[in-house]
Amino acid sequence: MSLIPTLAETVSRARTDLRMGLPVVVGDYLAAAVETLSAPRLAEMRALGPAALAVTDWRAATLKARVYDGDLARIALPAEADLAWLRAIADPAGDLMTPLKGPLQSLRGGDSEPHRAAIALAKSAQLLPAVLMVAISAPHAGLTALPAAATLAQLTTEVHLAPVAAARLPLAAAQNSKLHIFRPDNGEIEHYAVEIGDPPRDQPVLARLHSACYTGDVLGSLKCDCGPQLHAALDAMGQNGAGVLLYLNQEGRGIGLANKMRAYSLQNQGFDTVDANHRLGFEDDERDFRIGAEILRRLGFSTVRLMTNNPRKVTTLESHGITVAERVPLVTPTNRFNEHYLAIKADKSGHLL
Ligand SMILES: Nc1nc2c(ncn2[C@@H]2O[C@H](COP(=O)(O)OP(=O)(O)OP(=O)(O)O)[C@@H](O)[C@H]2O)c(=O)[nH]1
Numbered sequence: 001m002s003l004i005p006t007l008a009e010t011v012s013r014a015r016t017d018l019r020m021g022l023p024v025v026v027g028d029y030l031a032a033a034v035e036t037l038s039a040p041r042l043a044e045m046r047a048l049g050p051a052a053l054a055v056t057d058w059r060a061a062t063l064k065a066r067v068y069d070g071d072l073a074r075i076a077l078p079a080e081a082d083l084a085w086l087r088a089i090a091d092p093a094g095d096l097m098t099p100l101k102g103p104l105q106s107l108r109g110g111d112s113e114p115h116r117a118a119i120a121l122a123k124s125a126q127l128l129p130a131v132l133m134v135a136i137s138a139p140h141a142g143l144t145a146l147p148a149a150a151t152l153a154q155l156t157t158e159v160h161l162a163p164v165a166a167a168r169l170p171l172a173a174a175q176n177s178k179l180h181i182f183r184p185d186n187g188e189i190e191h192y193a194v195e196i197g198d199p200p201r202d203q204p205v206l207a208r209l210h211s212a213c214y215t216g217d218v219l220g221s222l223k224c225d226c227g228p229q230l231h232a233a234l235d236a237m238g239q240n241g242a243g244v245l246l247y248l249n250q251e252g253r254g255i256g257l258a259n260k261m262r263a264y265s266l267q268n269q270g271f272d273t274v275d276a277n278h279r280l281g282f283e284d285d286e287r288d289f290r291i292g293a294e295i296l297r298r299l300g301f302s303t304v305r306l307m308t309n310n311p312r313k314v315t316t317l318e319s320h321g322i323t324v325a326e327r328v329p330l331v332t333p334t335n336r337f338n339e340h341y342l343a344i345k346a347d348k349s350g351h352l353l
């Protein structure tokens with residue numbers, strides 16, 4: 001029995017399958033991510049019966065497709081639809097050049113839970129949320145199979161993390177520092193905690209939940225404020241003599257670096273940071289800050305002085321057992337490339353400046 005994969009393990013496998021272009025079984029459907037689907041597999045899936053493309057309500061709005069299923073739409077595949085058609089529906093890169101893909105016919109009635117679970121899986125694999133679905137009547141040997149409702153529940157449940165390793169890591173900002181690695185129990189990427197000094201566990205600790213930003217943190221991109229915020233937070237903790245910075249691997253507000261670059265490309269076309277996410281089919285913020293609460297707890301902290309301008313970080317920590325004794329604003333100098341981005345975050349995402 002213990003050698004049989006659990007639901008969490010099977011979900012993690014399914015994520016990898018979709019990334020490689022392999023369909024998975026969700027409920028009574030074969031599901032394949034459009035982004036990674038090959039022409040031969042598309043042909044094989046189409047031969048099984050009528051196919052539909054599941055997209056989120058956000059993507060459907062841009063495509064002007066009717067939404068009958070709340071947060072998603074099931075678009076019927078026209079007879080002539082090929083891989084190029086599917087990709088144009090999934091990926092907004094060419095929307096402005098070929099605005100009319102329709103008329104698109106959305107399916108109505110019946111069960112959309114497998115489609116919802118398949119979209120959640122694609123998102124958790126950091127793929128575009130567009131999934132080709134075909135009903136099947138018999139199991140497919142060799143393919144990863146999942147129940148729909150339980151998969152959705154698994155994908156939204158709180159992630160638990162275990163400490164893996166920790167070691168001293170002298171930093172420019174503070175010589176007495178330690179890096180802790182935490183591994184989630186759902187097969188996803190690890191998250192890190194930088195502990196500065198020896199913060200007493202029975203007092204509020206100066207803390208920061210930093211979301212990974214390869215472009216800002218590593219390359220010094222001027223398009224956002226992540227790099228300067230990362231270093232300002234570490235410097236403040238160094239000066240304070242103690243602090244904890246969680247480096248959460250939630251690149252691109254949780255959509256991953258490839259999708260963030262798709263969003264940047266849409267921003268080059270004139271869309272703002274929030275609209276770009278929506279056109280891709282994502283929420284404006286797909287991050288799960290409960291991970292932050294869990295790591296703080298694991299490290300023995302229960303009260304923080306949180307460096308952030310994002311009220312959602314404060315409320316999520318508070319509702320998951322961490323007291324935010326104080327919000328410490330973290331404002332860094334703007335430049336001509338990130339002014340607009342920061343204004344949109346204040347305007348549309350409720351950031352306090
Ligand atoms: N999808 C997307 N993600 C972005 C964009 N610009 C930056 N990011 C990501 O946004 C995250 C940082 O989020 P911010 O909104 O800047 O700040 P915050 O963490 O919510 O709030 P603060 O605590 O106040 O800094 C990082 O994961 C970045 O990779 C963008 O245009 N699109």
Ligand SMILES: [Zn+2]
Pocket residue numbers: 213215216217224225226227
């Ligand atoms: Zn950034």
